[in-house]
Structure formats: structure tokens, C-alpha cells
Amino acid sequence: MELKLISHVYWHQKTEFMLPSDTYPCWTLFAVEAGRFRYTIGEESGEASFGDLVLCPPNTAFIRKTLEPLSFHFLQFVWLKEPYTVEEGQWNGKLAVYDMERLQSDYHYLRQITGWEDTSMLHKQHMLSDMLRLVMLEQLAQDVTRGQRDALMEEARKRLTEKAYDSFSMQELADRLKLTPVQLTRRFRKAFGETPSELLNEIRLTRARHLLEGTSLKLDEIAAQCGYENGFYLSRVFSKKTGMPPSVYRSLHRV
Numbered sequence: 001m002e003l004k005l006i007s008h009v010y011w012h013q014k015t016e017f018m019l020p021s022d023t024y025p026c027w028t029l030f031a032v033e034a035g036r037f038r039y040t041i042g043e044e045s046g047e048a049s050f051g052d053l054v055l056c057p058p059n060t061a062f063i064r065k066t067l068e069p070l071s072f073h074f075l076q077f078v079w080l081k082e083p084y085t086v087e088e089g090q091w092n093g094k095l096a097v098y099d100m101e102r103l104q105s106d107y108h109y110l111r112q113i114t115g116w117e118d119t120s121m122l123h124k125q126h127m128l129s130d131m132l133r134l135v136m137l138e139q140l141a142q143d144v145t146r147g148q149r150d151a152l153m154e155e156a157r158k159r160l161t162e163k164a165y166d167s168f169s170m171q172e173l174a175d176r177l178k179l180t181p182v183q184l185t186r187r188f189r190k191a192f193g194e195t196p197s198e199l200l201n202e203i204r205l206t207r208a209r210h211l212l213e214g215t216s217l218k219l220d221e222i223a224a225q226c227g228y229e230n231g232f233y234l235s236r237v238f239s240k241k242t243g244m245p246p247s248v249y250r251s252l253h254r255v
Contacts (some may be wrong), residue, residue: 003132005125010111012214014067021063028062028076030054031131034160034207035070035106039063044093049161050203051103053095053131060092071210074166075128095135098192106131152177153191156184159197164203165227170196177252189223199226205241208234212246213253219246 006026013035040063041056045069048054056062093140097103106127111122156177173196174184188196191192192226204226210220228234238244245253 003077003079003129005121005128006076006078007074008076008110008121008124008128009074010072010078011074012071012210014066014071015069016066017064020065020067021186023059024056024076025033026058026076026078028056028074029128029131030056031073031075031107031110032208033073035072035251036067038065038067039093041093048094050164050206051097051100051148051161053097054093055088055091055095057092062074067076073107075124077125077128091135098132098138098194099134100199102134103131104202119204122135131252150187150191152179153188156188156196156230157199157251160200164200165225168200201237201241204228205238208246209249213252218249222246 017037017084025114030037031053032048032050034050036047038047039045039054040058040061043087064114080169092255096160110127113120113127138220156173157177159173170181170184174181179187185197186193188194190197192199208222208228211225217225223229223231223234226234228237235246238249242249
């Protein structure tokens with residue numbers, strides 16, 4: 001897999017696309033950090049949210065509509081050497097990534113690297129390559145275990161992603177899937193390598209980081225928008241995950 005990055009733009013809390021449809025001369029990737037949008041690329045339609053990469057081939061209409069404020073990386077590139085999956089036409093539309101920690105790390109560095117000079121673009125190109133390699137490696141793993149895919153857990157992951165910022169309990173999800181919470185946790189970990197609670201916290205903390213970086217909202221207000229009971233609980237979870245309290249994180253990301 002070899003590629004050359006052409007451009008990168010990060011959009012934060014975009015409420016709507018300027019154009020409902022567009023066509024690009026090169027490969028274009030929408031990497032979603034927060035929010036949701038609906039898309040149509042050729043014959044494929046669907047919704048994309050946190051953890052999804054939506055890839056559009058050159059000279060193909062990309063139809064899209066935001067469903068909630070969207071934070072995403074817009075990357076355009078050309079293949080210098082295409083991976084076998086592209087040759088087989090398997091990389092159009094939504095590409096899900098399950099290694100959320102690795103993906104979040106790539107997103108973090110993409111946001112931190114500024115400028116268009118050669119060094120910055122090479123660093124960003126490395127992050128893009130890493131994200132696409134994640135997809136390729138996970139697809140290879142899925143090819144080996146395709147017959148073992150757990151459709152019920154796919155539904156659980158979709159439900160978690162859609163309802164992450166609402167008042168939500170694992171008991172409700174387990175009941176919906178006709179499982180006990182213990183069964184849900186075991187099957188989900190087997191399918192995705194993490195528990196439902198771990199995924200839920202990753203999604204919520206991603207939004208919390210964005211709000212800490214880009215707004216002056218109080219911690220209780222941020223907690224309410226991220227699905228946490230209050231600012232105290234958010235602070236405890238945030239500090240455990242990042243190694244610093246929200247106030248310190250905010251101070252480090254203020255220009």
C-alpha cells in the first residue's frame with residue numbers, strides 16, 4: 001500500500017454540507033470523529049458515525065446529508081500502489097474500524113499537525129496510511145473468520161453508536177437483544193476485542209475532548225451533551241482515561 005496525500009482539512013461541528021452532492025478528481029476519505037451523516041456513493045447508501053471511514057473513488061458522485069453536527073477529517077489522496085482490496089473493488093463506501101484507540105490516536109495527531117509544508121504533509125500522510133492499513137488488516141482477519149461474524153453484536157455496536165449520547169444502560173441493550181448483561185459483554189468482547197462499556201466511553205470521551213477544545217461550556221454542560229450523569233462523573237472517567245483532569249486538558253488545547 002503506497003499513497004500520496006493531496007490535502008487534509010479538519011471540520012469541527014459542521015451542521016450541514018455546503019453542497020448536497022459533489023464529485024472529486026481523486027480518492028476522498030471522510031473520517032468521522034463525532035456526529036452522523038447519511039451518504040450515497042454509487043449503489044451504496046448508509047449512515048456513518050464515530051469509527052467509520054467513508055471512501056469515495058475518483059469521479060464518483062458523493063451524496064451526503066448531516067444528521068447531527070459532524071466533526072470529521074476530509075482527506076484527498078492518490079494511490080501510488082493500490083492494495084489488493086481496491087483492485088477488487090471492496091473499498092468503496094463505509095469502512096468500519098474496530099481498533100478505536102489506534103484510530104483515535106491517528107485522529108489526535110492529524111488535528112495537532114498544522115501547516116502545508118512537506119514535513120507536515122508527510123506526517124499526515126503517515127496517519128492516513130495507518131488508518132487504511134487498519135482497515136486492510138481487519139478485513140484480512142474478517143476474511144479468515146467471516147463465517148463466525150456475530151450479526152447480533154453488529155446490531156449492538158450500531159445501537160451503541162447511535163444512542164451513545166443519550167441516557168442509556170447496558171441492561172436496556174441486553175434486554176433488547178434478549179441477552180443477559182454478562183452474555184452481552186462476553187460476546188461483544190469476542191466480536192470486537194473490547195466491551196460495550198469501553199466502546200461507549202470512547203465515543204463519549206471523543207465528544208468531550210472536542211467540546212473542551214472548542215467551547216467554553218462548563219463541565220456539567222459538557223457531561224449532559226456526552227451522555228454522562230454530571231461533571232463530577234465525567235471528570236473521574238476522563239482523568240482515568242487520559243491521565244489528566246478535564247481542566248488541564250482544556251488549558252493545554254487553548255491557543
